[in-house]
Amino acid sequence: MAAGPTVKKIMDTYQGKIRLVIKNYPYQYRDYSHIAAEASLAARDQGKYWEMHDLLLKRSPKLDRESLIGYAKELGLDTKKFAASIDGKKHAQEIERDKKLATDMDLYNTPTIFINGRKVVGERPFEYFKKIIDEELKNDKKY
């Protein structure tokens, strides 16, 4: 799971002051978690990571192979290259690296969010994040 609309609102509200970094932590026992992560990175190879990221969050849990290829087509990607990438698990190593990082950090839930290193586990309302972000901005001399 992900904090889709909340993160989107944060990025809109604090545009220019905040940077978002995504780590994949696909759950082992969900059918499409891994292939969806592969799809996001396959889209990245074609310069459309964020478009795919947003689309996956919007259409989740409809994330089977055929649906993913449909999304790639919708975004104007080269679907042949895209399909080869997800079928060949081209980004497995990168995904495993993120998973190892997550387990090394004892994370057990998605979404888990770090705001300048401060941990927020699970879904929280926008106001919860806003309070932390405003504190961080206040502590930063630039603003």
Place this chain on the structure above:
Amino acid sequence: MKRSMLVMVFVLLAVSASAEEKRYQVPLGDSPTLGPPDAAVTLVEFLDFQ
């Protein structure tokens, strides 16, 4: 002079006490990134699309 030193120490103690919340170091690597690299706030999200 001595007095101002004492005040300084007190202020430093107060600041460190209020900032004791743990901060984790998350290596960013070459993960997908949106927004300015020198932004004051970095938000790292571990997610599962499903």
